[in-house]
Amino acid sequence: MDAARLKLSWSQVTAHGDQVPLYFYSTLFLAYPETRQMFPTGMAGQRDRLVTALGHIVSHVDQVDRLVGFLQDLGADHRKFAVRAEHYPAVGEALLATLRHFLGEAWTDELAQDWTDAYGLVSQVMMEAAQAAEAVHPPWWVAEILTHERRAFDVAVLTVRPQYLLPFTPGQSIGVSHPAVRSWRYYSPANAPRADGTLELHVRAAPGGAVSSRLVYGCAVGDQIHLAAPVGDRLTLWSAGSGDLLLLAGGTGWAPVKALVEQVAAEGSGRTVDLYVGARSRSEFYDTDAIDKLASSYPWLSVTYVAGSDARRPGEFTHVADRALADGDWRSRHVYVCGSDEMVGHSVAALTRAGYHAGQLHHEGFGKQWYGPAWRTVTAPDDSGGVR
Secondary structure (H helix, E strand, C coil): CCHHHHHHHHHHHHCCCCHHHHHHHHHHHHHCHHHHHHCCCCCHHHHHHHHHHHHHHHHCCCCHHHHHHHHHHHHHHHHHHCCCCCHHHHHHHHHHHHHHHHHHHHCCHHHHHHHHHHHHHHHHHHHHHHHHHCCCCCCCEEEEEEEEEEEECCEEEEEEEECCCCCCCCCCEEEEECCCCCCCEEECCCCCCCCCCCEEEEEECCCCCHHHHHHHHCCCCCCEEEEEEEECCCCCHHHHCCCCEEEEEEHHHHHHHHHHHHHHHHHCCCCCEEEEEEECCHHHCCCHHHHHHHHHHCCCEEEEEEECCCCCCCCCCCCHHHHHHHHCCCCCCEEEEECCHHHHHHHHHHHHHCCCCHHHEECCCCCCCCECCCCECCCCCCCCCCCC
């Protein structure tokens, strides 16, 4: 398998833009119509996720150690879409047909064999992971909504109780779906694991977002939702050792940061934690009671609110990271950043310019970090995935 040849051919294919996923899904659904039910009704976001996931796989095809973990998570997670072993050959056929169509004369026997071998490796790892996951946890958990609080017009805080214990680590994301919506969106629980197994979810309704809108506007106490296994480790504390922390949160990105604060409290590790919580305006701080309670309970925690807009400074906007950098030198600390893509992107850029190195900056990435069916994804204003 020639990794360089795979990467070059993929770059040639992706030059055709949206035509590529459109051709792939048309081919798959025409040949295997039973696969259509595994995908959301609206396919616009799904097309982007396919290209993103394949791009990630191809770009790491020569880094087996990094790729295998990604594929194992992918295979285990896909059980919630009712993906079975017999579906993988169908996807492989559609993928090869798509590559052949767009590469034209550049599609050689050698390249066909490279892609066949690569997809064979990918599907084998995913199928084995899915099979192993069967013995560990169900494809999804049914959970009951215990509380549903509207904190703003477009923000709700939910407490849910899974039917069975759903283990997770603070900073991870959990897939959430409503039985009436054939889509999943990823949210980070806003709490460390509790003895009663309940989870706190902070949800902002995204424009056109089927899942988030249903959770904010169309759910009530007693309703049931579905939860998928936790994913991701970029926001967990495992790589920060026992050192002091700087936490930067924007909007409902406060949720996983809140879980990290609770974890530090539970560990009793003696860390010093400085927390900056940002919102576009003072009226958009939706969880101040909980934040203030944490600050008053733990002397090692210092909290600063950052309102981006201020009537006294028309035309100016204060970013969370800029305020933190103005307040002190945190380069001896691990920094956790969670918020919108714009907030995370600005924060990481500002911190990097200020001399903070990549190893101490923890964030989910901007844009794509988890790929949905068939292949994992993240944010965007539709409900493809992501934690906000």
